[in-house]
Amino acid sequence: MGGSAAESSSSGRGHRSARRFVWARCADGGIYAPTATHCQTYVKDLPLAKAIADEVLLAFELNGQPLREAHGAPLRLVVPGYYATNSVKWFTEIRLEQAHSESYFPRRSTTIALM
Numbered sequence: 071m072g073g074s075a076a077e078s079s080s081s082g083r084g085h086r087s088a089r090r091f092v093w094a095r096c097a098d099g100g101i102y103a104p105t106a107t108h109c110q111t112y113v114k115d116l117p118l119a120k121a122i123a124d125e126v127l128l129a130f131e132l133n134g135q136p137l138r139e140a141h142g143a144p145l146r147l148v149v150p151g152y153y154a155t156n157s158v159k160w161f162t163e164i165r166l167e168q169a170h171s172e173s174y175f176p177r178r179s180t181t182i183a184l185m
């Protein structure tokens with residue numbers, strides 16, 4: 071259970087027509103083992119059109135029960151049709167931006183739709 075990301079992003083500040091990407095930040099960070107890269111936070115970005123699609127959710131429940139920490143409580147972004155790395159756990163911030171995020175993970179791994 072949750073709300074659509076479209077409902078949340080429609081109240082964003084700024085000039086929406088210039089904003090083409092949604093940055094999703096979560097309360098995660100640490101050392102990325104394969105490259106020993108230190109990341110203070112985890113950020114992924116999505117094209118605005120995908121982020122406001124009806125199937126994209128901000129979830130706080132799973133199967134009628136409160137979301138557990140292992141599944142991303144208190145809030146998780148769910149992005150069907152994209153790699154699971156886009157469904158960020160421990161969601162803390164959403165931003166509307168003009169370009170892709172320059173943080174490590176969006177630069178390192180491309181966001182590819184599976185469907």
